Amino acid sequence: MRIHGMRLLNLVFPPRPKSAAIAKERLKIVLAHERAGSHAPDFLPRLQKELIDVVGRYVEIRDDMIRVSLDKAGETSLLEINIEIEGATPAPARVSQA
């Protein structure tokens, strides 16, 4: 009877994930980024600025329409560049690099 009560309780109020498990996940993600090399992200702002210059020669573009990010999954790094172009122009470009 008590066990059923507990189950019902869990159904109505799902148990929160344990905080230690959340801590572990967050640590894994932040350390994966930090270990990827603390120099890498330094060039991202410059890259973003130069991309805006280049793309801006062909289409109208604002600063907030380009997003550059560097991700690491296992042994490979993924440089992701998202360019949003309004009007009758092609869809967002995606470039990836090992």
Place this chain on the structure above:
Amino acid sequence: MAKVVAITSGKGGVGKTTTAAAFAAGLALRGHKTVVIDFDVGLRNLDLVMGCERRVVFDFINVINGDANLNQALIKDKRNDNLYIFPTSQTRDKDALKREGVERVLEELKQQFDFIICDSPAGIEHGAVTALYFADAAIIVTNPEVSSVRDSDRIIGILASRSRRAERNEPPVETNLLLTRYDPARVAKGEMLTVEDVQEILSVPLLGVIPESESVLRASNTGTPVAFDEDSPAGRAYLDAVARLLGEQREMRFVQPERRGFFRVLFGRA
């Protein structure tokens, strides 16, 4: 061959000085001639934890600057003949720890001692890097808590890239994890990272787990390294860790919650 062991963490207040004092005492108890050096220039505290604060005349910086010789500055422990304390100075000049001077002093200490334990300041600045630069082995003191684990990861990176061994392409600094202030009851409730979690994240060999224990504050109140208190769980956990540093196999204790008031010793992984 003398061994230089750095006690480091990145984050402050995690238990480096407690650990440096306990390891020095434990190694001395095991018959090794040991000196423990305070690298925390400006914030001298090892003298208090070791209970020799009233006997400090000359310090590390005096010896580096040639104002005193080594044997004038070393304080011989009154409880154990193998144990010596080398206090730091209270100067506010953070750059007083010159690398060449530190090297010269360490070389001289190596002639007399088996183990040279370096108690690092917090942070990743000059003092902390100097404390680990000459290390043969390092003990990364970590609490089961997110900021401590992250800072430990930074320090492990610095050991691998900026120590003298790294710069000279010598075999790397032997790097070990010591998890301190571990509370098995909170771990069991899922409120605290487990030993396995921290070890998996940092992936360095585990030297020991020191439980959160009232005996640590009691020991520092009286100026007694906690490893001299063999009745306390923390003292015994430190003695186990010292044995492992000496290459012995010891089962991990104090990683399971105590039950019904009895002191339960359960065996985890080595």
